[in-house]
Amino acid sequence: MKKRYQRGIRVALVLAGVGIAVALLLRAFDENILYFYTPVQVVAGEAPDGRRFRLGGLVTLGSIEREPGSLKVSFLVTDNQETLPVEYEGVLPDLFRDGQGVIAHGTMNDNGIFVADEVLAKHDEDYMPPEVAEALEKAHGDEES
């Protein structure tokens, strides 16, 4: 019975030690685990200077401009406080549209434009049929007006 108790304590101690070590490690690497920077963080100069980083935010409504005859597209990314212009050339994900959350990977150029070579779309955890989404939007609009 005593041996069993000792073994239990030993296993618990090892587990606690590893748990604390991992928690400290994750705290130390907190910034590297952050997947993207928001426009506010970029404007505040928190994003790495002259290096590639990811910019995340919402596509400003009506800001998408496509250049006819090419894959070039430009749009604005906002977090409802700061807004940054983004340029990209390539295929966009299906979910890319006005108001959608996007994550662009690239660099800031000298003109203050974020030149992306990869654009990913982020979606939320809500799933519903289109009719429900419409009804919700309507209810939300009524509430505001």
Place this chain on the structure above:
Amino acid sequence: MWKLFHQFGSPPHFYRLAGYLIPWFGAAALILILVATYGGLVLAPADYQQGDGFRIIYVHVPSASMSLFAYTLMATAAGIGLIWRIKLAHAVAAAAAPIGASFTFLALATGSIWGKPMWGTWWAWDARLTSELILLFLFLGYMSLRAANDDTGKADRASGLLAVVGVVNVPIIHYSVEWWNSLHQGATIMKLGKPAITGDMLWPLLMMIAGFGCYFATVLMIRTRSQVLQRERNTHWLKEL
């Protein structure tokens, strides 16, 4: 109470009980998965954003939740085996590892297939994706550590400790989408309030998770029985069988 504990830990008793339960769990898994497949692919409406593409959720979420469940069960069994020196518990842990690894692989693969059209990428070094990949390596590490040791008792103890230590990854996977900015969206089923998912989309998903759970239980019992046969090959009760 202790008597029950010891009786459950006795291999002949488990062998008989599992033999009786396997067909029931197998049948339940089959029925649940078939009904949930019909519910998910035919009855559930298309999503307002992702259209019919969201239906891969009915494979992705059950495999991902089973991968976490399988790991927690394996670590618990290994812990019981280490502390109480119950061989049957180590047999359960050893039997669970390959099934858990398969669920993890399935979750990563379906996530990748889902990510390409919706997010625009097969893979991203995002907190959720990376921690789930580490889970796969933990399963594989546990299995290779077992395979590297010919002595069953030593293999049980070494791999059991790895399984127990690796359990710290389970809460990290679950909370990764809350702790860090990530590409992966937050939890749907566990979310409180707000319409995270409508009822006609939710019930096939929950039923599919239950079906995957029954399937996991079925395969786990079959595999544990074969582990028991191998470990107890020289014992009296087996010769009588």
